[in-house]
Amino acid sequence: MTAATLTARLRRTRQARRAAAPGARHLRPGWLAYTVLIAATAVFAFPFYWTVVAATQPNTAINAVPPALLPGGRLTGNIKEVLAETDLGKALLNSLIVAGSVTVGTVLCSTLAGFAFAKLRFRGRHALLALTIGTMMIPPQLGVIPLFIVIAKLHWVNQLQSVILPTLVSAFGVFFMRQYLLQALPDELVEAGRVDGASLLRIFLRIVLPVARPGMAVLGMLTFMAAWNDFFWPVIALTGDNPTVQVALNALGNGYVHDQSVILTGALLGTLPVLLVFTLLGRQIVSGIVQGSVKG
Amino acid sequence: MTQTATPPRFTVGPQRRGAGHVRRRGRWDVKYSPYAFVAPFFVLFAAFGLFPLIYTAYISLYRVELTDPGQRVWAGLGNYAGLLHDPFFWNALRNTFTIGAISTIPQLLMALGLAHLLNYRLRGRTFFRVAMMMPYATSVAAATLVFAQLFGRDYGLINWALGLVGVHRIDWQNGTWASQVGISTIVTWRWTGYNALIYLAGMQSIPAELYESAAIDGASRWQQFRHVTIRGLRPTIIFTVIVSTIGATQLFGEPLLYEGGTRGPSGGVSHQYQTLGLYLYDQGWSFFHLGRAAAVAWVMFLIIVVLVTLNTGIARLRSCDERALGRKGRALR
Numbered sequence: 001m002t003a004a005t006l007t008a009r010l011r012r013t014r015q016a017r018r019a020a021a022p023g024a025r026h027l028r029p030g031w032l033a034y035t036v037l038i039a040a041t042a043v044f045a046f047p048f049y050w051t052v053v054a055a056t057q058p059n060t061a062i063n064a065v066p067p068a069l070l071p072g073g074r075l076t077g078n079i080k081e082v083l084a085e086t087d088l089g090k091a092l093l094n095s096l097i098v099a100g101s102v103t104v105g106t107v108l109c110s111t112l113a114g115f116a117f118a119k120l121r122f123r124g125r126h127a128l129l130a131l132t133i134g135t136m137m138i139p140p141q142l143g144v145i146p147l148f149i150v151i152a153k154l155h156w157v158n159q160l161q162s163v164i165l166p167t168l169v170s171a172f173g174v175f176f177m178r179q180y181l182l183q184a185l186p187d188e189l190v191e192a193g194r195v196d197g198a199s200l201l202r203i204f205l206r207i208v209l210p211v212a213r214p215g216m217a218v219l220g221m222l223t224f225m226a227a228w229n230d231f232f233w234p235v236i237a238l239t240g241d242n243p244t245v246q247v248a249l250n251a252l253g254n255g256y257v258h259d260q261s262v263i264l265t266g267a268l269l270g271t272l273p274v275l276l277v278f279t280l281l282g283r284q285i286v287s288g289i290v291q292g293s294v295k296g
Numbered sequence: 297m298t299q300t301a302t303p304p305r306f307t308v309g310p311q312r313r314g315a316g317h318v319r320r321r322g323r324w325d326v327k328y329s330p331y332a333f334v335a336p337f338f339v340l341f342a343a344f345g346l347f348p349l350i351y352t353a354y355i356s357l358y359r360v361e362l363t364d365p366g367q368r369v370w371a372g373l374g375n376y377a378g379l380l381h382d383p384f385f386w387n388a389l390r391n392t393f394t395i396g397a398i399s400t401i402p403q404l405l406m407a408l409g410l411a412h413l414l415n416y417r418l419r420g421r422t423f424f425r426v427a428m429m430m431p432y433a434t435s436v437a438a439a440t441l442v443f444a445q446l447f448g449r450d451y452g453l454i455n456w457a458l459g460l461v462g463v464h465r466i467d468w469q470n471g472t473w474a475s476q477v478g479i480s481t482i483v484t485w486r487w488t489g490y491n492a493l494i495y496l497a498g499m500q501s502i503p504a505e506l507y508e509s510a511a512i513d514g515a516s517r518w519q520q521f522r523h524v525t526i527r528g529l530r531p532t533i534i535f536t537v538i539v540s541t542i543g544a545t546q547l548f549g550e551p552l553l554y555e556g557g558t559r560g561p562s563g564g565v566s567h568q569y570q571t572l573g574l575y576l577y578d579q580g581w582s583f584f585h586l587g588r589a590a591a592v593a594w595v596m597f598l599i600i601v602v603l604v605t606l607n608t609g610i611a612r613l614r615s616c617d618e619r620a621l622g623r624k625g626r627a628l629r
Contacts, residue, residue: 029416037413041427044489047442048430050453054445063451109336116333128334135345137538137604139546141573142593143348145355145586149365150348166344174337200329229435231549232573236581249437253444254557260445263556267438278433282426289429289493 051271054264062261078265085255085262086240088269091248096273098163098234098244099227105168106223107216114177115208119190120200129178136171141232148236162237163244167227173219180215181208218288221281228274245270349597356591362584375591385592387567388575391476395551395571396544399480404536407488408529411495412521425496428489436549440482444556447478469555472568479569482550487543491536498532499525534611541603545596548573572596 054062056075061068082088116122117129147166148157156162185208193203231246238244240251252266278285356376359369379385414424431439446453447468455465468478506524515523526533551569552561561578563570570578572592580589 029418033413033416037424044427044431051442113334113337116330120330122330139542141546142597143352145590146348146351152365169340169345199325225433231436246435246437253441253553263441267441271434271438274433283422286425286429
């Protein structure tokens with residue numbers, strides 16, 4: 001049987017399963033459900049709206065009684081001020097480098113290990129998988145002191161690799177890719193490759209990677225968001241001279257800027273890239289979070 | 297990054313050999329290359345996950361200054377004893393627990409309710425789901441700076457709105473409870489939607505027949521929710537409780553930037569919202585006392601282990617109880 005027919009069959013069974021989705025409750029909601037949901041959405045959305053208002057108004061207007069509640073026209077002025085205060089351009093570039101490399105590295109490592117745990121038999125795999133799942137419980141934050149000593153010894157303080165390398169470790173990523181490949185990659189496909197005499201690497205490149213791509217995309221988006229938003233370790237490892245966005249925001253908050261509008265303009269600019277990614281790909285991210293969490 | 301590129305090369309080598317080696321290569325390949333696949337992750341994990349954790353325990357037994365980390369003086373359990381005699385440690389421990397409770401319990405209950413609503417056949421279903429996730433995409437720093445402004449005592453929007461309905465201005469910064477509620481609000485805002493989606497996924501994997509048979513038995517909507525939905529969600533609920541507990545134990549960014557960061561890691565004028573995370577940072581990077589900070593980190597790790605064990609233990613006990621009850625019920629019938 002060729003790979004094409006197998007994947008086609010796989011797709012058909014998946015479609016059938018979805019049509020008879022067990023939990024899809026065919027209950028029609030009443031107006032109360034909509035009211036509560038709309039109210040909740042408003043609460044979730046309000047801080048974003050307020051950030052836009054504050055970033056487009058002068059400080060005096062948002063601190064007035066009653067405060068300005070609609071966006072104004074001072075966005076460019078506020079942006080100029082925040083750029084004079086912190087090197088937000090450099091911070092955005094640094095965050096892009098950090099989050100980009102962390103994403104590529106994490107997705108690669110996770111797909112390799114996830115494939116091995118999902119489909120390959122080797123001695124010690126149960127123990128290694130248990131170790132991986134166990135470490136999902138260990139917050140990496142707790143290792144900051146030795147990490148700091150190590151990067152101080154290597155003279156990496158304030159250098160981007162000090163943030164990139166420790167963030168590459170993602171037990172969640174390995175687990176996520178394993179769960180994804182368990183159901184997305186039929187055993188027959190791997191077996192067929194084996195029978196044809198292909199090496200595991202070849203099987204990985206030709207068969208596993210194409211099947212894994214949707215899962216890798218979701219994991220990539222989640223990793224990018226997490227790396228972009230990472231706070232504790234970057235604040236320790238970097239300073240205001242070579243900051244990521246979060247380090248710059250931290251410096252902006254505790255600096256000498258008392259202008260709330262300027263601070264919130266910084267928050268807006270630092271959040272915008274991730275929000276942009278999220279509005280474009282929100283659907284996939286949402287489904288990814290849902291898949292990654294439950295199928296344990 | 298370079299490490300991730302090595303293992304594939306590891307398996308390319310034998311592949312180039314002639315066809316005569318196929319069988320032997322096959323055996324070798326099947327036996328050993330799985331390790332090459334998991335190696336990049338475990339190498340990184342050993343270097344940046346396991347080693348720092350173990351080394352933290354080691355450092356916590358020494359006196360180490362931030363200014364000269366190479367210089368170590370044996371302190372035995374002195375750092376831990378120091379913690380036990382420091383009222384600020386107990387204060388931080390208490391604050392971590394109270395903020396953890398205020399931020400986690402209402403959050404998970406609201407998430408459960410929202411997930412129930414999202415499980416209906418809604419118009420604009422995707423819109424609601426994505427909207428609930430937006431806070432999750434926001435960074436701690438950005439969210440906290442915005443809320444710090446909203447919670448301002450004199451010019452904050454929340455106090456202004458409260459004033460409209462006749463509530464006197466609340467001091468969200470200096471009041472112990474008020475500041476802890478403020479910080480918990482940020483946590484709740486960021487994580488409710490995420491947990492709601494996880495519950496939603498759990499709800500969707502509950503077989504519809506269970507609801508049907510419950511309805512045939514005459515169960516009301518509320519009884520269905522309690523006995524079918526909640527029971528079906530139990531593993532998911534345990535998962536979210538564990539994740540939230542771990543998150544709450546290491547709360548750091550929100551209290552650090554709650555007053556715009558002007559208070560540093562002190563956690564307010566009278567440390568009223570200093571968490572263990574802030575206390576750790578304070579010990580290490582304000583007082584330059586890395587050994588003490590490592591002791592705090594190790595204590596946090598132990599707290600997490602205890603809480604996670606408790607959570608899973610209670611969950612297991614309860615499901616055992618219920619199975620026993622169920623058997624009894626069936627016998628009576």
